[in-house]
Structures are given as C-alpha cells and as structure tokens.
Amino acid sequence: MDVPVSALRAELRQWIEMARTGQDVVITERGIPVARLSGIESADLLTRLERDGLLTPASVPRPAARPGERPAAARGGVSDLVRRLRR
Structure with a gap:
C-alpha cells in the first residue's frame, strides 16, 4: 500500500x-517510492532466508577476534560490500 x-x-x-498487521507500507514523495515501513516480524531477513532455503547457518562457531585486530567491516568485509551495493 502506498502513502x-x-x-x-x-x-x-x-x-x-x-x-x-503485516502490510508493507511504501512511502512516496511526489509519487516516487522512497522508503518502506514494515512490521518487525517481517524485518528479520536472515530468518526468512534460512526458512526459504537460501541461506545455511554456519556449521561451526565463528572464531573470536584477536586483540588488536580490526573488525571485519573495517577491513572491507561483507557488511561493507552490502552497504556499497545498496547505494
């Protein structure tokens, strides 16, 4: 539904x-979609991807970062890539 x-x-x-209630509300500005408002239950992307068989949880726990090591995002990790792709 657009608003x-x-x-x-x-x-x-x-x-x-x-x-x-589960409806996606698309917010428009001068008729152009600019944002989406959705219920919190539908916001968990990882759970939906796992449920749909598109993502498999890790079989072993992720190793802890070593002292002094930069976080993965600072090294150009996956989250940085996703941020760049969404622009």
Missing part, C-alpha cells in the same frame, strides 16, 4: 498499525 509523506505525517499511528 504520500504528507499523509504519513498526518496519520502516522494508522500507518504503523497497518505495518504491524
């Missing part, structure tokens, strides 16, 4: 309730 930004501002509680 203009102006209507979202005026009736925010109503649109949050719609998202809570």
Whole structure:
C-alpha cells in the first residue's frame, strides 16, 4: 500500500498499525517510492532466508577476534560490500 509523506505525517499511528498487521507500507514523495515501513516480524531477513532455503547457518562457531585486530567491516568485509551495493 502506498502513502504520500504528507499523509504519513498526518496519520502516522494508522500507518504503523497497518505495518504491524503485516502490510508493507511504501512511502512516496511526489509519487516516487522512497522508503518502506514494515512490521518487525517481517524485518528479520536472515530468518526468512534460512526458512526459504537460501541461506545455511554456519556449521561451526565463528572464531573470536584477536586483540588488536580490526573488525571485519573495517577491513572491507561483507557488511561493507552490502552497504556499497545498496547505494
């Protein structure tokens, strides 16, 4: 369901309730989609990917970082790649 930004501002509680019931609310600005409001149950992407068989959980635990080692994101890890791809 699409909603203009102006209507979202005026009736925010109503649109949050719609998202809570499972409906995706697409927020538009001058008719162009700019954001999506969805209920928290539908926001867990990893759970959905596992359920759909598109992602397999790790079979062994991830090793702990060594002291002084930079986090994976700072080294250009997967999360950095995803951030760049979403731009």
